[in-house]
Amino acid sequence: MRVVFIKRIGDETVWNRLDSTDVTHYPLLMKIKIRSDKQFGTLLNALVSECVRAEIYFKLYNDLRGAIPEYKEVFNQSNTFWSLTSRSLLDATLSSLCRVYDQHSKSLSLTNLLDTIEANLEIFNTDNFKERLRGNPFADSLAQRARRPNEHELAHDKELVSKDDCLVKKLIIWRNNIVSHRTAQNVVNEKDITKDYPLTINEISELLTRATAVSNDYSSLFQASTTSTKIVGDDDYLYVLRTIKESITKQREEFAAQIANRHRLEGQR
Numbered sequence: 001m002r003v004v005f006i007k008r009i010g011d012e013t014v015w016n017r018l019d020s021t022d023v024t025h026y027p028l029l030m031k032i033k034i035r036s037d038k039q040f041g042t043l044l045n046a047l048v049s050e051c052v053r054a055e056i057y058f059k060l061y062n063d064l065r066g067a068i069p070e071y072k073e074v075f076n077q078s079n080t081f082w083s084l085t086s087r088s089l090l091d092a093t094l095s096s097l098c099r100v101y102d103q104h105s106k107s108l109s110l111t112n113l114l115d116t117i118e119a120n121l122e123i124f125n126t127d128n129f130k131e132r133l134r135g136n137p138f139a140d141s142l143a144q145r146a147r148r149p150n151e152h153e154l155a156h157d158k159e160l161v162s163k164d165d166c167l168v169k170k171l172i173i174w175r176n177n178i179v180s181h182r183t184a185q186n187v188v189n190e191k192d193i194t195k196d197y198p199l200t201i202n203e204i205s206e207l208l209t210r211a212t213a214v215s216n217d218y219s220s221l222f223q224a225s226t227t228s229t230k231i232v233g234d235d236d237y238l239y240v241l242r243t244i245k246e247s248i249t250k251q252r253e254e255f256a257a258q259i260a261n262r263h264r265l266e267g268q269r
Contacts, residue, residue, distance in 0.1 A: 031112065032113070041223060054211070056234070097208060098180065100211045114157055121149065124221055157214050173197045
């Protein structure tokens, strides 16, 4: 089923026919209206946080997968819990990733942020940078580095997060058909988007790495700060797995001791 969308741009009416797997759109100005450096900083920090949050979910998902060989018995003992946990972590990763690469004109996404940067390059000027870091004893030394984004690099970054990029295109198809909502017609026709447009774990990793790098790069230029994807307690899952493994081992030893004691008592009769 194909749907007609109509959009007026100036004096021109643009018609596009889209289906659930078509990620082409009518031309839109994707920049976000901002009135101050502070507003831009708020948007930037929110997007960086979204990228980092997705990375954290994904790391834990991969860490749990990687722990299976060593803690196979633990996973088998409570398979339902661990399966649901892993699935939830991957779903959370994809949900955040789809928001980061969203192509909607009113969303906060990498595409919109980069368009906003392109339209407001003056906020990166040295004087504005020093004003933002007023009171920071290192402001002058930090300002010696070029703070205004390189226009060629900005254009390249826009391509990396655009719907024209093959990985981003697949992610947007997933977003439109699986993550944000299920396309009813696909369900009726038993069409499996995951088979038609497979998105591998390695591809998800690439999109995450790309998103975090781009958002942190502009955070560094704008406010001389970046956000780490490593959090305190990121290995807490190991404590849980070790505790359960120790409990299983203790129960097995206690059971073996009971059997041995019973055999000893029977031998004394």
